[in-house]
Amino acid sequence: MIREVWIGLFLMVASCAFATGEKVFRLGSPDGKLEVAVSVGRQVTYTLTRDGRVLLDKSAVGLVLGGTENKIFGHDSRFIRKKMRSGTEKIISPFYRCPSFTVEYNEMSLSFKESFTLVFRSYNEGVAYRFVTAVRDSLTIQNEVAEFNFDRDYKTCLAWSTAAEGKDPYAMAFQNVYEKQTLTGLDTGKVAFLPFVVDYGDGVKLTVTEADLEGYPGMHIKAGGQKKQLKGVFAGYPAQMAYHPWRHMTYVAERSNYIARTEGTKSFPWRVLAVSSKDTEMPVNNLVYALASSNRIGDYSWVKTGKVAWDWWNDWGISGVDFKAGINTQTYKYYIDFASENGIPFIVLDEGWYDPYKGDMMTVVPDVDLPELVRYGKEKQVDLILWTVFNVLDEQLEAACRKYAEMGISGFKVDFLDRDDQTAVEMVYRIAEACARHKLSLDLHGIYKPTGLNRTYPNVINFESVFGMEEMKWSTVEKDMMQYDVEMPYIRMMAGPVDYTPGAMRNASKKDFKDIYYNPMSQGTRCHQLVAYVVHDSPLTMLADNPTVYRKEQECTDFIVKIPNTGFDETRILQGEMGTYIVTARRLGDDWFLGGMTNWDARDVCLDFSYLGEGNYKAVLFKDGVNAEKQATDYKKEELTVTGQSRLKIRMAPGGGFVISITKK
Structure with missing residues (x-):
């Protein structure tokens, strides 16, 4: 009887597929x-x-065209052909977590008569798909269909x-703590930004993000309520812009009813679906970088x-000097000296350093002698970032770049984009x-x-889009930074590097933490x-923090300045669990830098040094x-000798951590 039922179901499904x-x-x-x-019928869908x-x-995919096109690529589309290929690519990755890496993938391209192709790539680390169009005229994209449907x-x-x-x-700084909730428990009235994670249990997780975002709006997520569905949503194309008086910053005053205007070809x-079988794979997943356009x-x-000596978080808060600290030449010379x-x-x-109300970065405020600071910095082998x-910057782009490059400025820290609609993304490029x-x-x-821009333009060396240390100037302890700190490396860092701005020397337990604007502190310990x-x-x-405190x-x-920023030969996640703790190791030649951090729970970790080569190593432990x-x-510094046979047990306090530099003797 059971066999007959299964045969009947099979025939029914087969007849439905044949009929459609x-x-x-x-x-x-x-x-x-x-x-x-990938199922190609009335609607193109895929199952992973x-x-x-x-x-x-x-899960359905599609591009909804506006204007006179009045069609959907991926709905009632006429399939032409399938093309399969496999590839192996060695990717040079400057200023990344490793100098290069190799990826293998299989690719399937499905072409349709409506002059578009749907490309799927499958890596061992996940799957990605994208639309490629070859239309003679320009396209207006009314919307994009990007469903993520779940069986549980x-x-x-x-x-x-x-x-x-x-x-x-869609107007935001792209920084917030994470919320953990079931699919059906998510608020259907809110919009979430990427990346996001789905936990299937038994260690398996899916992380959804995107790569090679160019000339198109970024994807956001809305929940489908009881449908156990998440779907992509997109900011409308800006129809009218306006200025905030403070900082002369633009914002979208009115949006269009479509999301993009693009060339026809x-x-x-790429819609990136990264799959991990254990949490330690997540921070070192390279799909976003691998899928980005190559170096231009x-x-x-x-x-x-x-490293950068930074003024803003500590509010130019130096002391013990005979001049008024603030935005002036003497203060910045003090930072240069430090x-x-x-x-x-x-x-x-x-x-x-320029008047933010005027929005004119070509004119420096009178209290700052910028050419003198550049000269003084060069004398001291310190470069300036503005x-x-x-x-x-965009409104004065060529003039500003030319002026400050000729002056000897190293680069810009560019702030307050606060959106990812098409025109914002175009501005970034x-x-x-x-x-x-x-x-x-x-x-x-x-x-x-990040969506891989640092591969395409290696002069883009860091990104914020992280709930970083600046938040501690005004957040209460209810914003659980310790929890975030052991979630963010598994989620956000999969997309690319983070300008989290750490280094607080005023540190507080959970009970003692206060938001103090002029003399801010961190949640957690010094070693964290x-x-x-x-x-x-x-x-x-x-x-x-400020130079006076660091001295x-x-x-x-x-110890902080001894830790390299780049040039590592490899990065490993030795131990960890998303939302609980992480232990990271980075190798530079024969030397290693490793450390761990925990949430507000105290934790013991046992370190195994079997990855070390032969011989003895000097370890400096904080x-x-x-x-x-x-x-x-409160912290303790120790120096000890370790070998590949050594084992070391370390206790992390609530909100704590440890860090070790290991040098071959």
Whole structure:
């Protein structure tokens, strides 16, 4: 009887497929674990499985055309042909978590009579798809269909837009703590930004993000309620712009009823579906970088990375000097002196070196002698980075790049884009290209998550889009930074590097933490701050506290500046669990830098050094002190000898961490 039922079901499904003309095309990963099955019928859908387990149930894709086209690529589309190929690519990755890496993939291209192709790629680390169009005329994209359907009510981890109620949900700084909720428990009225994670249990997770975002709006996510569905949503194309008086920053005053206008022949962004079988694979997943367009600037030997003495977080808060600290030449010479003494290659002049109300970055305020600071910095082997607002730079792009490159400025920290609609994304590419021509580096703040721009333009050396240390100036302890710190490396860092701005020397337990604007502190211990310089992928990293404090804490300062930012031969996640703790190791030649951080739970970890080569190694360890649970600044420094046979047990205090440098004797 059971056999007869199964035969009947099979015949029914087969007859339905025959009746609708549906075709199913399958693509496996090189290791055979992942499979995407694409169904081409009235609607193009795909299913994603891992070892036969459904990760994504039949999910629709499509491009909804506006204007006179009045059609949907992916709906009632006429299939022509399938093309299969396999590839192996060695990718050179400057200023990344490793100098190069190799990927294998299988690719399936499905072409349609309506002059578009749907391309799927399957890697061992995940699957990606994109639309490629070959239409003679330009296209107006009314919307994009991007469904993520699930067979069960799985847990998710995502970050919501922080736009105020009633305001544009697509206008945000792309930084918030994560919410963990089941699919059906998610708020259907909110918009989330990428990346997001779905947890299937047994260690298996799906992370959704995008790569090669160019000339097109970024994707956001809305929940489908009881449908167990997430779907992509997109900001409308700006119809009218306006200015905020403060900072002369533009914002979208009115949006169109379509999302993009593009050329007819275009490769659209990759939708990235990264699959991990254990959490330690997540921070070192390379799909976003691998799927981005390759280097467009050629030689990048002029690009510099490293640590930065930063003024804004500590509010120019130096003391014990005989001049008024603030945005003036004397203060910045003090920062340059501090940077020079400690081998720090940069200082940044954050907001205030030009009048933000006027929006004219060609005119420096009278209290800052910028040419003199550049001269003084060169004398001390310290370069200057200038803060500015995205649209302010864009409106004076060629003139500003030429003037400050000729003056000897190293690059710009560009802030307050706060959107990712098509025109915002186009602005980012325009700025990256112009700065590359003038040999200027970029640190992008107030921006959407990385989508591989740092591969295409290697002069883009860092991105914010992270709930970083700046938030501690005004957030209460309810914003659980310790929880975020052991979620973010698994989720956000998969997309690319982070300008988290660590380095606080005022540290507080959960009970003692306060938001103090002029003298801010960190949640968690001193060692939690130190290890951020190892855990974070960050080619350009701020020292967020002020030089006066760092000079009083010289032992910690020396250790921070010793940790390299880039040039690592490899990066490994030795242990960890998303939302609980992480232990990262980075190798540079025979030397290693490793460390771990935990949430507000105290934790013991046992380190295994079997990855070391032959011989003895000198290890310098900074770990939480025995009283760090109450006195978060308490730490202990130890020097010891380790070998490949050594084992070491370390206790992390609540909100704590440890960090070790290992040098071959």
